Amino acid sequence: MKMEKLRSPYLIPCRYERRDVYVITYLPTGKKYVGKSRNVKERFDRHYYALRGHRHSVVEFQRDYDKYGGGREAFKVEIIDCQLPFLNDRYDPEHYAMIRLKTYDERYGYNSHDQYL
Numbered sequence: 001m002k003m004e005k006l007r008s009p010y011l012i013p014c015r016y017e018r019r020d021v022y023v024i025t026y027l028p029t030g031k032k033y034v035g036k037s038r039n040v041k042e043r044f045d046r047h048y049y050a051l052r053g054h055r056h057s058v059v060e061f062q063r064d065y066d067k068y069g070g071g072r073e074a075f076k077v078e079i080i081d082c083q084l085p086f087l088n089d090r091y092d093p094e095h096y097a098m099i100r101l102k103t104y105d106e107r108y109g110y111n112s113h114d115q116y117l
Helices: 040-052 059-068 093-101
Strands: 002-005 019-026 031-037 075-083
Touching: 019 040, 019 059, 019 093, 031 040, 031 059, 031 093, 040 059, 040 075, 075 093
Parallel strands: 002 075
Antiparallel strands: 019 031, 019 075
């Protein structure tokens, strides 16, 4: 697993309790999964162990992992933004990243398109 923190010109300084928005790219397919967490490394570990244990909640992600396999080096994890609690109503960076990266489209990613409907 390769962890990268990307600098965004729109990144808000995170001095409060926050959730980082992350992107996991499964390198054998190039598909991405967008999520948010207070602890990205711990959240990635949960995704990874669920995949290895054949019990990930995202069926397509699990199918691809079962087909192509791979260790932690098969994933690239990037922190792309942070979300402050008081911005949730007006601006959701996780949802914006899903739209921008088209991760709700099964050709490009693993997020459910109805997550925000």
